[in-house]
Amino acid sequence: MTPHPDFLRLPIAHRGLHDRARGVIENSESAVRAAIAAGYGIEIDIQPSAEGVPMVFHDARLSRLTGAEGNITDLSAGELGRIALTGGTDRIPTLAHILDVVGGRVPLLVEIKDQDGTLGPDVGALEQAVAGVLAGYGGPVAVMSFNPHSVAAFGKAAPGIARGIVTESFDEAEYDTVPEARRLELSAIADFDRVGASFVSCNWRDLDRTPIHGLRARQVPILCWTIRSAAEEAEARRLADNITFEGYAAALAH
Numbered sequence: 001m002t003p004h005p006d007f008l009r010l011p012i013a014h015r016g017l018h019d020r021a022r023g024v025i026e027n028s029e030s031a032v033r034a035a036i037a038a039g040y041g042i043e044i045d046i047q048p049s050a051e052g053v054p055m056v057f058h059d060a061r062l063s064r065l066t067g068a069e070g071n072i073t074d075l076s077a078g079e080l081g082r083i084a085l086t087g088g089t090d091r092i093p094t095l096a097h098i099l100d101v102v103g104g105r106v107p108l109l110v111e112i113k114d115q116d117g118t119l120g121p122d123v124g125a126l127e128q129a130v131a132g133v134l135a136g137y138g139g140p141v142a143v144m145s146f147n148p149h150s151v152a153a154f155g156k157a158a159p160g161i162a163r164g165i166v167t168e169s170f171d172e173a174e175y176d177t178v179p180e181a182r183r184l185e186l187s188a189i190a191d192f193d194r195v196g197a198s199f200v201s202c203n204w205r206d207l208d209r210t211p212i213h214g215l216r217a218r219q220v221p222i223l224c225w226t227i228r229s230a231a232e233e234a235e236a237r238r239l240a241d242n243i244t245f246e247g248y249a250a251a252l253a254h
Helices: 029-038 095-102 125-134 148-157 180-187 210-217 230-236
Strands: 012-014 041-048 054-056 108-112 141-145 162-167 199-203 222-227 242-245
Touching: 012 029, 012 222, 029 041, 029 095, 041 095, 041 125, 054 095, 054 125, 095 108, 095 125, 108 125, 125 141, 125 148, 141 148, 141 199, 148 162, 199 210, 210 222, 222 230, 230 242
Parallel strands: 012 041, 012 242, 041 108, 108 141, 141 162, 162 199, 199 222, 222 242
Antiparallel strands: 041 054
């Protein structure tokens, strides 16, 4: 299943079109609405609540974005929905709510955050929950993860939805909990065919690598992250089909 053409046509707002200076916080309803109003696609992140409800939130811990202590998995969806995002008026939304807000108007790229801890195989529950929420959604949507096991698990639960792998060089400094052999496999995107992926989203600074060139030769769609200026966008577009951006107004026509 390949991504909808709009995933290659519209720049994708990273965690929505957020702007803390205006009180629009990442992964919030306000950021999603701002991206829709500007005509961009949207990328959001998914973490589970205590009972496994897919929540739109990037971090495993609550502190950076809310000032609250503890992990997102410590609280129920109802409890999380009452927690304000620091710097704005929004609260932590569910995936189901964001789907209602988007309503198919722009493409929605959903990243399932790793629940294994070492990008290993101890996953499945969140992937099934996300598939369940997306089952009734009619708009353009695609799902991705850094963890290929997560991509495979989602594919089993929702084979009709495009799925992809988030990738980069997987340097030891950032992934010190992941064994070296596994980091090399991840960097090589060795699991791409096995998990039924149909696109990748690559750290833009790692686009000029042999595995990416190999996928481009196969006409696999290449997305990239995170672009923060027009100059970075121009450089990234030499090797990527589309960008995920933040902090500036990406061009809608290119």
